[in-house]
Amino acid sequence: xxxxxxxxxxxxxxxxxxxxxxxxxxxxxxxxxxxxxxxxxxxxxxxxxxxxxxxxxxxxxxxxxxxxxxxxxxxxxxxxxxxxxxxxxxxxxxxxxxxxxx
Amino acid sequence: xxxxxxxxxxxxxxxxxxxxxxxxxxxxxxxxxxxxxxxxxxxxxxxxxxxxxxxxxxxxxxxxxxxxxxxxxxxxxxxxxxxxxxxxxxxxxxxxxxxxxxxxxxxxxxxxxxxxxxxxxxxxxxxxxxxxxxxxxxxxxxxxxxxxxxxxxxxxxxxxxxxxxxxxxxxxxxxxxxxxxxxxxxxxxxxxxxxxxxxxxxxxxxxxxxxxxxxxxxxxxxxxxxxxxxxxxxxxxxxxxxxxxxxxxxxxxxxxxxxxxxxxxxxxxxxxxxxxxxxxxxxxxxxxxxxxxxxxxxxxxxxxxxxxxxxxxxxxxxxxxxxxxxxxxxxxxxxxxxxxxxxxxxxxxxxxxxxxxxxxxxxxxxxxxxxxxxxxxxxxxxxxxxxxxxxxxxxxxxxxxxxxxxxxxxxxxxxxxxxxxxxxxxxxxxxxxxxxxxxxxxxxxxxxxxxxxxxxxxxxxxxxxxxxxxxxxxxxxxxxxxxxxxxxxxxxxxxxxxxxxxxxxxxxxxxxxxxxxxxxxxxxxxxxxxxxxxxxxxxxxxxxxxxxxxxxxxxxxxxxxxxxxxxxxxxxxxxxxxxxxxxxxxxxxxxxxxxxxxxxxxxxxxxxxxxxxxxxxxxxxxxxxxxxxxxxxxxxxxxxxxxxxxxxxxxxxxxxxxxxxxxxxxxxxxxxxxxxxxxxxxxxxxxxxxxxxxxxxxxxxxxxxxxxxxxxxxxxxxxxxxxxxxxxxxxxxxxxxxxxxxxx
Numbered sequence: 001x002x003x004x005x006x007x008x009x010x011x012x013x014x015x016x017x018x019x020x021x022x023x024x025x026x027x028x029x030x031x032x033x034x035x036x037x038x039x040x041x042x043x044x045x046x047x048x049x050x051x052x053x054x055x056x057x058x059x060x061x062x063x064x065x066x067x068x069x070x071x072x073x074x075x076x077x078x079x080x081x082x083x084x085x086x087x088x089x090x091x092x093x094x095x096x097x098x099x100x101x102x
Numbered sequence: 103x104x105x106x107x108x109x110x111x112x113x114x115x116x117x118x119x120x121x122x123x124x125x126x127x128x129x130x131x132x133x134x135x136x137x138x139x140x141x142x143x144x145x146x147x148x149x150x151x152x153x154x155x156x157x158x159x160x161x162x163x164x165x166x167x168x169x170x171x172x173x174x175x176x177x178x179x180x181x182x183x184x185x186x187x188x189x190x191x192x193x194x195x196x197x198x199x200x201x202x203x204x205x206x207x208x209x210x211x212x213x214x215x216x217x218x219x220x221x222x223x224x225x226x227x228x229x230x231x232x233x234x235x236x237x238x239x240x241x242x243x244x245x246x247x248x249x250x251x252x253x254x255x256x257x258x259x260x261x262x263x264x265x266x267x268x269x270x271x272x273x274x275x276x277x278x279x280x281x282x283x284x285x286x287x288x289x290x291x292x293x294x295x296x297x298x299x300x301x302x303x304x305x306x307x308x309x310x311x312x313x314x315x316x317x318x319x320x321x322x323x324x325x326x327x328x329x330x331x332x333x334x335x336x337x338x339x340x341x342x343x344x345x346x347x348x349x350x351x352x353x354x355x356x357x358x359x360x361x362x363x364x365x366x367x368x369x370x371x372x373x374x375x376x377x378x379x380x381x382x383x384x385x386x387x388x389x390x391x392x393x394x395x396x397x398x399x400x401x402x403x404x405x406x407x408x409x410x411x412x413x414x415x416x417x418x419x420x421x422x423x424x425x426x427x428x429x430x431x432x433x434x435x436x437x438x439x440x441x442x443x444x445x446x447x448x449x450x451x452x453x454x455x456x457x458x459x460x461x462x463x464x465x466x467x468x469x470x471x472x473x474x475x476x477x478x479x480x481x482x483x484x485x486x487x488x489x490x491x492x493x494x495x496x497x498x499x500x501x502x503x504x505x506x507x508x509x510x511x512x513x514x515x516x517x518x519x520x521x522x523x524x525x526x527x528x529x530x531x532x533x534x535x536x537x538x539x540x541x542x543x544x545x546x547x548x549x550x551x552x553x554x555x556x557x558x559x560x561x562x563x564x565x566x567x568x569x570x571x572x573x574x575x576x577x578x579x580x581x582x583x584x585x586x587x588x589x590x591x592x593x594x595x596x597x598x599x600x601x602x603x604x605x606x607x608x609x610x611x612x613x614x615x616x617x618x619x620x621x622x623x624x625x626x627x628x629x630x631x632x633x634x635x636x637x638x639x640x641x642x643x644x645x646x647x648x649x650x651x652x653x654x655x656x657x658x659x660x661x662x663x664x665x666x667x668x669x670x671x672x673x674x675x676x677x678x679x680x681x682x683x684x685x686x687x688x689x690x691x692x693x694x695x696x697x698x699x700x701x702x703x704x705x706x707x708x709x710x711x712x713x714x715x716x717x718x719x720x721x722x723x724x725x726x727x728x729x730x731x732x733x734x735x736x737x738x739x740x741x742x743x744x745x746x747x748x749x750x751x752x753x754x755x756x757x758x759x760x761x762x763x764x765x766x767x768x769x770x771x772x773x774x775x776x777x778x779x780x781x782x783x784x785x786x787x788x789x790x791x792x793x794x795x796x797x798x799x800x801x802x803x804x805x806x807x808x809x810x811x812x813x814x815x816x817x818x819x820x821x822x823x824x825x826x827x828x829x830x831x832x833x834x835x836x837x838x839x840x841x842x843x844x845x846x
Contacts, residue, residue: 024827033823094823101821 009050016043030082030092034075041071104167105159109174109193112156112203113242119149119235127228139227143218146231150214150238154207160200169668171196171318173248180251189315194248198669201474201662202245202396205481209388210238212624216489217380219620220496230270230378237263241389245396250305250315253397257301257361260390265291267385268377277523286376293370297360304353310334311346321403328407344411351408351421354397355428362394364432364462368455369741375447379492382447387454387488388481395458395473398425398465402670406468423576426466430582433459435739437589441596441726442736445527446491449597453553454484456586460568463579469571470670471639471663476568478662479560479635483552486628490546491527493617493625494601497539498526501613524610529600530720531608538614541622543602545629550598552632554591555702560635562699567639569698570691584698591702595709600717603710607720638662 016039023036045064052060086092122145130138164170172195180189193199214234221230240263244256269287276282309315311334312323324347327334332343341349358364363371374386385391398405408414408421415424436455443449457480464473502524525531536543552559555566565587572580606612616622639662716725727733 021831025824025831028824097823098821101819 006050006054009046013043013047013050016040016046028093028095030085030094030097033094034078034082038071038075041067105156105163106172106174106195108156108159109195109246110176112153112160112193112207112246113176113239115149115152115156116235116239116242119146120232120239122146122149123228123232123235127231131227135223135227139218139222142228142231143214143221146235147211147214147218149235150207150211153238153242154204154211157200157203157207160195161204164195164197164200169197169665171669189249189251191252192248193246194317195246196669197665197667198396198400198474199245201478201666202392203242205392205478206238206241206245206389209481209485209628210241210384212627213380213384213388213485213489216383216492216621216624217378219618220380220492221378222618226270230267233263233266233270234380234384237267237385237390241393244393248317250308250317250320253400254301254305257357257393257397258298260385260393261291261294261298261361264294264374264385264390267381268374270377270381283376286370286373290370290374293367294360297357297367300353300356300360304350304357307346307350307353310336311343311350317400324404324407328410342411344408345414347404347408348411348414348421351401351405352415352424354401354404355421355425358394358397358425358462359428360394361397362391362458362462363455364394364428364459365435366740368432368436369738369744371455372448372451375445375451379447379488379495382451383485383488383492386451387484391454391458392461392477392481395461395465395477398462399470399474399670402465402470405465409468422466422468424466426463426576426579429459429461429463429466430579430586431459432456433463433586434582434589435735437586437593438732438735439738440589440593442724442733444529444724445525446494446529446532446597446601447488447527449529449593450484450487450491453487453590453593456590457484457553459586460565460583463583464568464571467568467571467576467579469568469575471666472564472567472571474666475639475662476564478638479552479564479632482628482635483549483559483561483632486545486549486625486632487553489621489625489628490542490549493539493542493621494532494535494546494614495526496617496621497535497542497614498532498610500615501538502526502610504613504615505609524608526610528720529597530717530722532601532606532611533604533608534602534606535611535614536602538606538611539616541616542625545622545625546602547598548629548632550594551706552635554594554706555587555698556706557695557699558633558636560632560638562695563636563640566691566695566698570694573691573694584701587698588701588705591705592709595706596713599710599713604713604715607717 020036020038020040020043023039024033027033027036045067048060048064048067052058052064082092085097089096123142127138127142127145130141132138163172174193174195176191176193178188179191180187182188214231217230217234221227224230237260240256240259242256244253244260247253247256265287268290269284272281272284272287274281274283305315308320311327312320314320314323324343326332327343328347333340334343334346359367371386371391375382377386405422405425409423411420413420413423415421419427433456436452436459440449440452440456443452457476461473461476461480464470464476548559552561555562557563569580569583569587572583606614712725716722724733
C-alpha cells in the first residue's frame with residue numbers, strides 16, 4: 001500500500017475541478033451545472049485541507065468552513081431560483097435562460 | 103418811505119395770474135363764457151395793476167432814499183462755495199429798473215384791460231391771459247434782475263412768451279394752407295436764437311474776464327481793470343481788456359439786434375404781427391423789443407469803456423459807434439420799407455423797428471437818457487397806435503360780419519356769389535373810418551402825430567433829444583436819423599389818410615363800428631400819456647428844476663435826466679479815473695427842433711397830398727408804385743437776401759446733416775451696417791458654428807461614441823450562461839498563465 005502523499009490529494013482535487021468545470025461548460029441541465037459548481041468548490045476545499053494538513057496550518061481548514069457555509073447559502077438561493085424558473089418556463093435548460101442579453 | 107422789501111411782490115402778482123388762468127381760468131370760461139371771461143381777464147389785469155402799484159411804491163421809495171440803488175434778495179439761485187461762485191436771484195431796485203418796471207406794468211395793465219374787450223369770444227381766452235401774465239412775469243425778471251444771468255432768464259422767458267403769443271392762433275392757415283401764424287412764431291423764435299447766442303457768449307466772456315455776472319461787481323472790476331491796463335489770459339492767447347470789452351459789447355449788440363429787431367435780425371418783427379393785436383402792442387412795440395435798449399443802457403459802463411478802447415473792431419470802428427450806425431441804418435431802412443406796406447399792422451411794425459433804431463442809435467451815441475426817454479414815450483404812443491389799429495381791425499371785422507349777414511338775408515336763394523377773400527388789416531379796403539370810429543380816429547391821430555414828432559406831443563421831445571445829440575456828436579447818424587424821421591411822418595400820414603380819410607373803399611368799411619368802451623378807455627388813457635409824456639424830461643423845465651433844487655439833492659423827481667443819472671453812473675471811479683461818461687444835458691437845439699418839425703409837417707402834408715384821392719378803389723395801385731426806387735423796398739431786402747442766400751444753404755446743410763450724415767451714415771451705416779450687422783454676424787457665428795459644431799458636437803460626440811462602444815460591447819452579452827462561464831474559465835486560465843509567467 002503506497003503512502004498517500006500530498007500529490008494524491010492535489011491530483012484528486014485537479015480531477016474533481018476539471019470534471020466540475022467541464023460539467024459547467026458542457027452540460028445544459030441547470031441542476032447538473034449546479035452540482036458541477038459544487039464539485040469545483042469541493043475540489044478547492046479538498047486542496048485547502050490537504051495543504052493545511054501538509055503545512056500544519058489551521059487557516060486552510062478554517063477557510064473551508066467558510067466555503068461550506070457560503071456554498072450552503074448559495075445552494076439555497078440557487079435551488080430556489082431554479083425552482084422559480086422551472087415554474088415559469090417548464091424547463092431548466094440553461095440555454096433557454098437567455099432573456100438577459102445585449 | 104421804504105417799500106423795498108415789497109419788491110418780490112412785483113414778480114409774485116403776475117405769477118399768481120399765470121397760475122390762476124393756467125390752472126382754472128379755462129373752467130371759468132367754459133362754464134359761462136361771459137362771466138368766465140370777466141373773471142379770467144380782470145384777474146390777470148388786476149395782477150398787472152398790482153405789480154404797477156408795487157412799481158410805484160418802489161419809485162416813491164427811491165425818491166425818499168436819495169435814489170439809492172437797492173438789492174432785494176429773493177433766494178440764492180446758484181451757489182458753489184468751493185468755486186466761490188454765487189448767483190443770487192435778487193431784485194435790483196434802481197432808477198433804471200424802476201423806469202422799466204413802470205413802463206412794463208403801466209402800459210401792460212392798460213393793454214390787459216384792452217385785451218379783455220379785444221379777445222372777447224375767443225375760445226382760448228384764458229390761455230391768452232395765461233401767456234400775457236407769464237410775459238409780464240418774465241419781463242419783470244428781465245428788468246429787475248441784479249445779474250446778467252437773471253436778466254438772461256427773463257430775456258429767454260419773454261422770447262418764449264413772444265413765440266407762444268405770435269402763434270397764439272396756431273391753427274389759422276392762409277389761402278395756400280400754410281400755417282402762417284405758427285410759422286411767424288417759429289421765425290421769431292429762431293431769429294432770436296441768433297441773438298441769444300451772442301448773449302450767451304458775452305456772458306461766458308464776461309465771467310471769464312471779471313469772475314462775476316453781477317452788475318455792480320462787473321462794472322467796478324471792468325473800470326478797475328481798464329485803468330490798470332489789465333490783460334485777460336485765455337490760456338492759449340491773451341487779450342487786452344479793451345479788446346475783451348469790445349467783444350463783450352459787440353456780442354451784446356448781437357443780442358440786442360435779435361431782441362430789439364435791428365439790422366440784420368429785424369426780419370422777425372414784422373411777421374410777429376400775426377399774433378393778436380394786444381400782443382403786438384405790449385410785446386412787439388412797448389416792452390419786450392425794448393429790452394435790447396435796456397441791456398445797452400444797463401451796460402453803459404462797458405460800452406463807454408469800449409468806446410475808450412478805440413476802434414478795435416477790424417481797426418475801423420468801436421462798438422458804441424457800430425451800435426449807433428446799426429440803429430441809424432435800421433431806422434432808415436425800416437422807415438423806407440414802411441412806405442410800401444398795405445397791412446395796417448405791418449406799417450406799425452416797420453415803424454417800431456425804425457423807432458427802435460432811433461433808441462439804439464441814441465444809446466450808441468452815449469445818449470442813454472435820450473434812449474430811455476424815447477423808449478418810454480414810444481411805449482405810450484406805439485402801444486396806442488397798435489391798440490388803435492386793433493380797434494380798426496375789430497371795427498372792420500364787425501363791418502364785414504354785418505355785411506355778410508346782410509347780403510345773406512337779402513340775396514337768400516340767388517345762388518353762390520363769389521366773394522373775394524377779405525383782409526380786415528388791408529388799408530386799401532379801409533378809408534373814411536373817421537366818421538365810423540370817431541374815438542379811435544382821434545386817439546389814433548394823437549398817436550400818429552406823436553410818432554411823427556409834432557410838438558408838443560411826447561414823440562417830439564424824445565426824438566428831438568436824440569436828433570439834437572446826433573447833431574452835436576455824430577453828424578452822419580444825425581443825417582440818417584433825420585431822413586428816417588421824415589419817412590416816419592410820411593408813412594404815418596399815408597396810413598392816416600388811407601385808413602381814416604377819403605371815402606370807404608370796401609363795403610366792410612362802410613359798416614365798421616366803434617369798438618366797445620372796454621377797448622377805447624385804455625386808448626384814451628394812452629392818448630393822454632402820448633400828449634403829456636414829454637413832461638417826463640422837458641428840457642427847460644428839467645434844467646430849471648435842477649438848479650432850483652441844487653441844494654436839495656433828494657426827494658423830488660427831476661425829470662428822467664436827473665433820475666436816471668443815479669443808475670447810468672452806477673459805478674465808482676477811482677481817484678485817477680480815466681473814464682468820463684459823456685454828460686448829456688437836455689438841450690433843446692432850436693435849429694434842430696425847427697428843422698425836424700418843419701420836415702415832419704411837410705412830410706405829413708405831402709402824404710396827405712399824394713393820397714388825397716388815391717387809391718380810389720381797393721384794387722387801385724398805390725401812387726408810390728410809380729416811384730420805382732422807393733417801391734423797390736417792397737421786396738424786403740434782408741428777407742429776400744436771407745431767403746435766397748441763407749435759408750437754402752442752411753436747409754441744404756440741415757437736409758444733408760439729417761439725411762446724409764444722420765440717416766444714411768449714422769443710422770444706416772454705423773448703426774445698421776457696422777453695429778447691427780457685425781453683431782448679427784458674430785451672433786450667427788456663435789449660433790451656427792460655435793454652438794452647432796463646438797458645443798453640440800462635443801456633447802453629441804460623447805453620446806455617439808458611448809453609443810457606438812456600447813453597440814460593440816453589448817454583443818458579448820449573449821444571454822447564454824455557458825458562454826459567460828467559458829469567459830470566466832478562460833479568464834481564470836489567462837490570469838493563472840500570467841501569474842505563472844510572472845513568477846517563473
